[in-house]
Amino acid sequence: MTDGTTDLQALAAEAYIYGYPMVRNLDEVDHVSRKGMGSVAPAPFNEFSHGSKPASPDGPAAPTADANNDVIYSVAQLDLSGGALLLTVPDTGGRYYVLQFVDAWTNNFAYVGRRATGTGAASYLLTPPGWDEEVPPGATRIAAPTEMATIVGRWACAGPDDAAAVRALQEDTHLEPYWTATGELRGLPTHTYIPDEEPETLFYEKLRARMAAFPPAPADGTYQKRFAPLGLLDAESPYARPEPELAEALRAGFAAGKEQVEQEATRGDGAQRQNGWQRTYHAFDYNADHFEVGTLKDPQWICADRELGRMLRATSAHTALWGRHGYEAAHAMAWDDADGRPLEGEHSYTLRFEKPPPVDAFWSVTMYGLPERNLVDNPVDRYSIGDRTPGLSYDDDGSLTLRLQAQRPADDKTAANWLPTPEGRFRPVLRMYTPRAAVFDGTYELPPIQRS
Incomplete structure (x- = not known):
């Protein structure tokens, strides 16, 4: 193995650690929009789907996280490529709730709810990157860092007898296109077909397509450039028929990066x-x-x-x-x-x-x-x-x-x-x-x- 191949493998492992959150996140966005999540039914982009009950042993309530029996979930997958969305929330009468906004890179970039904004009725304009129009009177702007984002809502529920009250609040929570929106959505970026038996190559192909569609913050944009030797900045996919040296580096880097993430996740921080x-x-x-x-x-x-x-x-x-x-x-x-x-x-x-x-x-x-x-x-x-x-x-x-x-x-x-x-x-x-x-x-x- 040449030093160049070794360096390429190390770079591929680094790219795995960097790109895994977005690849994992957008895979889950796609899954939840099509298959749902626990009692949260599938729903099209830019529409809320509301859970009907707290989590139970019957099934999961959130991707990879522990099922939460304290709350009932509401989820909306956002595609802001067609323009801004207007979000309205009801007066919850002091009940704890939170709408958490997560961008494509898994940044929690906004919160609406009891801690953050109180429990009164309110309106918010959710805008895509580069949006420069007027915010309507009475609304507060929330600027999304990426065109795709997720709202994860959690409503405090004291048990089955409280579920009907939560449901009424969910039904008064609305998401609709702003009047200037075109309604034409780009959806998840497409990627070059990679056979199912090549999950390592598929991962890097998804990362390439999604990095281009959803640029990160400028500091990370500069950092991304180091992955050019892997083909992750290429406009056309190099992964359908990769050169043998690149294919070997991707397989080894994928395995090494995955192992590092899993080890770090189980090791934890002793200081905590x-x-x-x-x-x-x-x-x-x-x-x-x-x-x-x-x-x-x-x-x-x-x-x-x-x-x-x-x-x-x-x-x-x-x-x-x-x-x-x-x-x-x-x-x-x-x-x-x-x-x-x-x-x-x-x-x-x-x-x-x-x-x-x-x-x-x-x-x-x-x-x-x-x-x-x-x-x-x-x-x-x-x-x-x-x-x-x-x-x-x-x-x-x-x-x-x-x-x-x-x-x-x-x-x-x-x-x-x-x-x-x-x-x-x-x-x-x-x-x-x-x-x-x-x-x-x-x-x-x-x-x-x-x-x-």
Whole structure:
């Protein structure tokens, strides 16, 4: 193997890490628009599709991320190539909700909802790159960095009896073409046909076509030029019949890049561990360029190291595509108990909150079985527990002790605080919606999970 081939393989691995988030994201955009997602039915571009119920063990609720039993989803895939869209949202009467805007490169570039914009009725004009027309009176502009984007809506739902109220709010959430829009949509960029048995080559071909259609921020546009030797900047595809040296480099680089992303995703950041919990508060800080309505342009929430940010973007796309910034909802997960032993359903555990998580919305702990990371089926249909759970039993000092175990506790007081586990390995996830500063500055410490 020549040094030139080795260099080309290393470049292909680097290109995989860089391009994986957009390729993965737009593949999911295509899939959800055609096949749907959990209770969210398929829908054409520029139309909302609304889920009908919180997630359950019946199926997934979001791509690659853990199913969320706290909310009901709404999803809209945006194609702004035909012009601007007008979004109107209803008054939710204080109910927590968030509409999260994700561009083609997986940047969370805007938020509309209780934390970001309040819960009153409002209108927003969603505009494509280069748009320079007047914004209608009463509307707030949200400029999308790329012509394609995704709105991921999450509506707080307290259970099946609350679903009808959420549905009414969903039906009052509208997306329509602005009057100057042409309605002619380009859709996902087409790419040269690559046989199914060549997934490595197909990946780079998709990346080539999509990089051209959806340019990144200028800083990354400069960085992209280093991939010219791979053919990723070519106007015509070099991948239908690649030269042997290039084909070998793409195969090896694809495998190496994929391995790096998977290793990084499972290794995690030890500095973010606390009492057995892995805190993922900063998993989406890779957006350093696009700050529209509801985002925080604050160094605390921006990864200044672009090389690190590219890997962070890739691992987040791999494990939690369409996840939110920590300031919207902070997540922590645990695989082990306080003594470092794996969490297993043959044992009973307690999780004692001396003080509840400091939030402005609400918090919950959701149970997932391993290795599939599915919600845990149980006879009481309880998949999460938190401050909205009816009938919780607090201790005399105001603390709250949750019981994590497979079998129902014998006494009613303990059973009121029971979060059922599977018989085998499991992993709980703590979600804190609109967390306060104490969650991030170390003032608030997550409690350990103790084996009984």
